[in-house]
Amino acid sequence: MASENPSASEQWQHEPPYKIQGGDEFGAVYWTGSCQCGRVSYKLNREKPLDAKYCHCTGCQVLHGAPFQWAAIFHKSDMTFTHGHQGMDFYKSSEKKRVHDLPCKATCSYCHSPIMDEGRNVILLFPGLIKGNEKGNADVRRVFKPR
Template identity: 55%
Template sequence: MSNREDDWKNKPPFGPKPDGFKAQWHGKCHCGRVTYELSREKPLASKYCHCGDCKKLHGAPFQWAAIFNKGDINFANGTEGLGFYHTADKGRHHDLPCKVYCDFCRAPIMDEGRNMILLFPPLIQEISSERGVEAFKPQCHLFYPQRVLQFKGDGMDKWEGLDKKSASLDDDGNVVEK
């Protein structure tokens, strides 16, 4: 690899631990080779995404993502064992935005964007605690018309595409008239 291809190793969220970083949460991949800490008490937002890419890439009916700033995460171990997938060209390289996973067990760790990360809450060790359930509680559904499960009466906003940038929907997927 050239130096340019390795630049990601020295930048957030993969570079050195930020000064004053205090771990609030701990996460790890399935095999435990990749471990990380989060310093923010709650994500900036938490959402369920029902788009086709998320369903295929996670092998699940939807993706649960929690949004954090890149400086909110510190990889305690395993950055040398990370793999990347760039969905735009279907390549295995670090080019933003990209999917980040453990290259050994293939557990998805996060989606890395230019400024933020979308982390997957089931990897958080404390997620089942009362504190974890409350902190990572999703606020909305994205790409709701593409859902394969019903979510009637959950009290969460539902969007045709991205939140606040597409039509608002009711529980049945009908556009809510304003």
């Protein structure tokens, strides 16, 4: 019989952004996003990111196979995954381990699209995966413009 209280090593599965939240609990949805195959999808309840940036570090260049990555920063509570942590793989690059141990990177376990970099308090999402919101705002480039 499963315990009602998750162990400390599993607690992250029951906290944002992995905690599945409905409309009343989560609030207004401004943006949606998904991996390339659509198996991992999420919603955002913040209209604008806390910040947006281009990162040119070597780690990002290797991960994305490009000279830089475009990232938008959100609080973890600004996001909810449709299926919790299901369908996702995690990688802790500093230890070269496939484990959810912060900070870490999250990808779709099927198509391997990078979903986010997860820190202790914030997440870095990739605006190329984000789609317009319920209000018809599809101008991701303007709203998520790096500062």
